Amino acid sequence: xxxxxxxxxxxxxxxxxxxxxxxxxxxxxxxxxxxxxxxxxxxxxxxxxxxxxxxxxxxxxxxxxxxxxxxxxxxxxxxxxxxxxxxxxxxxxxxxxxxxxxxxxxxxxxxxxxxxxxxxxxxxxxxxxxxxxxxxxxxxxxxxxxxxxxxxxxxxxxxxxxxxxxxxxxxxxxxxxxxxxxxxxxxxxxxxxxxxxxxxxxxxxxxxxxxxxxxxxxxxxxxxxxxxxxxxxxxxxxxxxxxxxxxxxxxxxxxxxxxxxxxxxxxxxxxxxxxxxxxxxxxxxxxxxxxxxxxxxxxxxxxxxxxxxxxxxxxxxxxxxxxxxxxxxxxxxxxxxxxxxxxxxxxxxxxxxxxxxxxxxxxxxxxxxxxxxxxxxxxxxxxxxxxxxxxxxxxxxxxxxxxxxxxxxxxxxxxxxxxxxxxxxxxxxxx
Numbered sequence: 001x002x003x004x005x006x007x008x009x010x011x012x013x014x015x016x017x018x019x020x021x022x023x024x025x026x027x028x029x030x031x032x033x034x035x036x037x038x039x040x041x042x043x044x045x046x047x048x049x050x051x052x053x054x055x056x057x058x059x060x061x062x063x064x065x066x067x068x069x070x071x072x073x074x075x076x077x078x079x080x081x082x083x084x085x086x087x088x089x090x091x092x093x094x095x096x097x098x099x100x101x102x103x104x105x106x107x108x109x110x111x112x113x114x115x116x117x118x119x120x121x122x123x124x125x126x127x128x129x130x131x132x133x134x135x136x137x138x139x140x141x142x143x144x145x146x147x148x149x150x151x152x153x154x155x156x157x158x159x160x161x162x163x164x165x166x167x168x169x170x171x172x173x174x175x176x177x178x179x180x181x182x183x184x185x186x187x188x189x190x191x192x193x194x195x196x197x198x199x200x201x202x203x204x205x206x207x208x209x210x211x212x213x214x215x216x217x218x219x220x221x222x223x224x225x226x227x228x229x230x231x232x233x234x235x236x237x238x239x240x241x242x243x244x245x246x247x248x249x250x251x252x253x254x255x256x257x258x259x260x261x262x263x264x265x266x267x268x269x270x271x272x273x274x275x276x277x278x279x280x281x282x283x284x285x286x287x288x289x290x291x292x293x294x295x296x297x298x299x300x301x302x303x304x305x306x307x308x309x310x311x312x313x314x315x316x317x318x319x320x321x322x323x324x325x326x327x328x329x330x331x332x333x334x335x336x337x338x339x340x341x342x343x344x345x346x347x348x349x350x351x352x353x354x355x356x357x358x359x360x361x362x363x364x365x366x367x368x369x370x371x372x373x374x375x376x377x378x379x380x381x382x383x384x385x386x387x388x389x390x391x392x393x394x395x396x397x398x399x400x401x402x403x404x405x406x407x408x409x410x411x412x413x414x415x416x417x418x419x420x421x422x423x424x425x426x427x428x429x430x431x
Contacts, residue, residue, distance in 0.1 A: 001060045002073040003197075005052045007110055010077065017196035019055050024195055027051040028155075028187040028215065035183050036222050041079040042115035043218050046271065047187075049084070049091075049105075050214035052076055055189035057099060057207040059199050071102040077110035087267050094263035098254050099206035119274045125225035127151040128232065129216050130182070132165035134305045134330065135282060138293040139232035140169075141301075142281070144178030151225045152180050153216045155208070157188040161319060165306040172301055185215050205309075209255040210264060217268035217276055229265075229278045231256050234287040235404045236329060238280055239396070241388050243325070243372040256280055258395035284400045286408040287333035295337050302334065303341045318345035323362030328369055335418075336411050349419045370425055377409045 004012040006020040019025040027047040032039050039047070052074055062068045078084050084107050095103040125148035130136045132154070144150045152170060156163045163184070170182040189199040213231065220226035233256035240254060254260055258280070265278040282290050294302055307330040308320040320327050322344030331349075334340040348362040356363040376384065384402055385391055391398050416422045 001056070001070065003052070003056050003059070003075070005048065005074060005076045007048065007077045012075070015196070016075075017059075018192075019052055019059075019189060019197060020192070020195060021048060024190055024192040024197055024199070025051055025055055026186060026188050026190075028185040031183075031185045032218070035219075039218075040115040040117050041112045042083065042117075042271070043222075045078045045080050045084065046214050046218055049076055049078065050211040051187045051189075053095065053103075053207050054187065054205070054211040055197075055199060058189065058205060059197050069101055071104075073104040073106065075106045075108055077108045079110050079112035080114050081107050081109050082114075083271055087270050090263060090267050094260055094267065095207060095210065097257065097263065098210060098260050100254075101206075119221055119272070120224040120226075122227050122274075123224035124148055124227060125151065125223070126228050126230060127153060127216055127220040127223070127225045128230045129212050130154045130166060130170070131212075132162050132169060132306050134287070134291050134294060134302065134307060134333070135232045135234050135237075137169055137298075137301060137305050138290045139230055139281060140173055140178065140180060141294055141297045143230070144173055144180045146179065148179075148225070150178070150180045151219060151223050152182045153212075153219050154182065154184045155212050155215060156184055156186050159312040161311040162306055165304055168304045169301055172298070172304065176298060183219060187211060187215070206255070209260065213261075213264045213268065213278060216278075217272060220276065221272050221274060226274060226276060229276055231261055231278055231280050232282055233280055234282050234290045234329075235284050235401060236287055236408055237326070238283055239391075239401055241372075241390070241405070243368040258283065259393055262395050284397070284404050286404055286411060287329050288336045288408075288411050291333040292337055299338070302338075314345045317343060319343045320345065322346040323348050323365060325365055325369060328366065332408075332412050332415055336415055349422055351421065353421050354425065366422070367425075370422070373409045373412050374426070376405050377413065 002016050004016040004018050006018050021027055029044060029047055056072050056074055060070050060072055062070060088105050088107060092103045092105055126143055128139050128150055130152040140152060154166045166184060170180060173180055191197060191199045216229050220229050238256040261278050261280060265276055269276045306319060307326045308324060310321045311319055314321060320342050323346050331340055346362060348366060353363055353366060381402055413426060416426060
């Protein structure tokens with residue numbers, strides 16, 4: 001799929017679908033201008049690039065099964081084209097790791113002066129990417145009491161539940177005396193039949209974290225909180241080993257994978273001409289261990305957090321679907337510590353799981369999770385490394401990550417004993 005990114009009404013020579021800045025493509029420029037006044041041409045270029053990638057990802061429908069991977073080509077107008085030419089191959093590679101698609105980015109010169117700016121001095125402060133989930137909340141709780149203000153950066157689309165969750169949590173943090181400053185960026189796209197784009201064709205949104213890191217990087221540079229840009233995600237979801245062979249590749253997200261973070265750190269450091277460090281403080285922790293940070297310090301915040309990617313398509317009163325893998329991981333974490341007040345649309349765990357239809361999505365997700373838990377529980381380190389070659393990475397401590405997954409299995413098996421319909425599915429040798 002090819003897309004032509006248009007600034008100032010440009011048009012391609014053929015019938016290539018168009019994403020037009022300011023109309024069908026919302027880059028976050030207005031929010032950035034409200035926070036920092038006029039952006040430099042390089043900052044605007046980065047917003048155009050990152051929002052275009054995210055919009056093309058959403059507009060390009062994946063196929064079924066072996067056709068899930070896509071080929072996406074973007075022609076993008078950039079003022080500072082020389083700077084981008086140096087990093088385009090690295091961006092394409094990082095996007096491939098992130099979404100498991102083939103990306104081709106074609107920069108096109110756009111009129112304007114190259115950026116001339118003095119990078120603000122590093123003030124020692126931190127910048128946190130804040131989704132409204134439990135992991136970024138835990139990072140805010142950990143680091144929001146420091147003397148230097150914690151810059152919290154959020155991305156929203158037209159999803160009102162996620163936007164409200166971010167606002168409710170940051171408001172509660174401020175009320176409780178946490179030293180934070182919240183900046184929320186609306187970056188999205190909209191369908192335009194005349195331009196040949198259906199912006200909501202694909203829901204997986206694998207490239208959202210690249211957009212997130214782009215926003216965080218330019219905010220970090222503007223504020224001086226640029227020594228550490230934190231991407232907080234528990235180790236289970238950051239490494240995100242596929243639960244089964246049927247979930248390899250694009251079927252499992254690499255949103256906060258260490259290889260993606262390392263690639264993004266290099267890209268934005270080169271583009272913005274300062275030493276940016278993107279780190280994940282929770283890479284070796286289970287979800288339960290991360291949630292425990294919040295539960296020990298600000299337990300009343302937990303119900304306001306959101307973990308479900310379907311949260312905007314649920315019945316009234318529900319905030320989580322209750323049948324996706326993120327919902328299961330959230331529920332295991334919270335119930336291992338306390339009662340779970342999350343409003344799930346479905347309580348699959350008390351259903352007659354084994355007799356549900358085989359194409360029931362909740363049943364399939366739960367059975368895949370149980371299969372994964374069993375394999376990790378009974379397997380040796382050597383067997384796990386053989387099954388998951390993606391653990392062979394310079395950015396991963398294999399021993400620490402495998403130990404983290406082993407602890408998750410202990411947490412899960414212990415909790416599942418409270419649910420007879422699940423417990424009956426766990427073999428006696430691991431129960």
